[in-house]
Amino acid sequence: MIDVQDLTKQYAGRTAVNHISFRVEPGEIVGFLGPNGAGKSTTMRILSGYMPATSGRASVAGFDVFHQSIQVRQNVGYMPENAPLYSDMKVKEYLRFRAELKGLSGLSMRRRIGEVMELTGVTDMRKRLIGNLSKGYRQRVALADALVHKPKLLILDEPTNGLDPVQIRHVRDLLRSLKSKHTVLLSTHILHEVEQSCDRVIMINQGRIRANDTPENLTRQLRSTTLLHLELEGSGPVTEKLAALPGVRKATEEPLLVHPWRRYTLRVEPDQDVREALLTLATAQKWRIREMHRQLPTLEDVFVEFSMNAGTPSDIPTHVL
Ligand SMILES: Nc1ncnc2c1ncn2[C@@H]1O[C@H](COP(=O)(O)OP(=O)(O)OP(=O)(O)O)[C@@H](O)[C@H]1O
Secondary structure: OEEEEEEEEEEOOEEEEEEEEEEEOOOOEEEEEOOOOOOHHHHHHHHOOOOOOOEEEEEEOOEEOOOOHHHHHHHEEEEOOOOOOOOOOEHHHHHHHHHHHOOOOHHHHHHHHHHHHHHHOOHHHOOOEHHHOOHHHHHHHHHHHHHOOOOOEEEEEOOOOOOOHHHHHHHHHHHHHHOOOOEEEEEOOOHHHHHHHOOEEEEEEOOEEEEEEOHHHHHHHOOOOEEEEEEEEOOOOHHHHHHOOOOEEEEEEEOOOOOOOEEEEEEEOOOOOOHHHHHHHHHHHOOEEEEEEEEOOOHHHHHHHHHHHHOOHHHOOHHHO
16 A cells, blocks of 8 residues: 655755655554654655655555655545644535545535544534634544545544543544554554554654564564563462573562562563463462463553664653653
8 A cells, every 4th residue: 555665855955764665555554653853744744745755766555656646645644743724614614625625526525524524523513613623623623634535545643642541542443443444554652552553563763764563573572571470379489489480580579468478570581471381380389379460561662762772862852752
């Protein structure tokens, strides 16, 4: 659905996107992540046919973004960051205006506007002036605009920016519901969202792609230990025996919980799962276990690692870390 090859964009000598290549397959929801200034919006603008690149090639739904930008726009629903909306128009009036610009008309247009207003939860706001809407509702209107012509590909630049947690959840559910009908390229700083919604993650920093994999593989790759937390009741040298399990780097006993239960934390080698061996040991030792849970590195840990390794830490604004 998206094929990017060796794409570069320079602004007045400053390289915003630096020889990037990637693909997005039909039906995928791909998270496009990176710290502020990484080059996400620039890439998304180019892919939507709104800005030319300096060099390289990109195609969307089989159309070249440079030479066939009209066909590209027909196939792409683009929601820019801080989408500009006409504040003196009413919601339905604005969507109608946008739908007409995108070539819709008549009954099918009216039906479709009704559908996208329902989908994005703005039906009750249809007669309100956009200028009087909250940020969350304006974001929804921008999303309705992006969806109105049933594009094959949605390019959403920080669609959850400025939304409250309930609205964020709504957008997440919406993304999931769109999955069967649209391919989605999504930029966001809410990594929890990406872990929950995206099939794949492309991480970009300083205009270069640093990672391109599933959220699971990225977190697995992180050179870090997995933590296994236990609440256990047993006698003898428990900590030593736990530490001796193959794959365990270190075992620590934390302060007594409520007698006779104790809490232990095992630092486990990446890619090792010691839970079965642990249960076998516990049975042999007649220990009792009332809780066991693994704490895996999150996508946020991966993001920080890639962001920090790629550039000088001072390049990276603290609010995204
Ligand atoms: N119109 C422009 N003129 C000059 N430089 C620009 C322009 N737009 C972006 N840049 C620069 O290009 C680089 C990439 O910007 P871009 O907006 O693509 O990053 P981003 O990853 O989307 O960041 P954010 O998360 O803050 O939106 C930044 O250094 C930015 O300052």
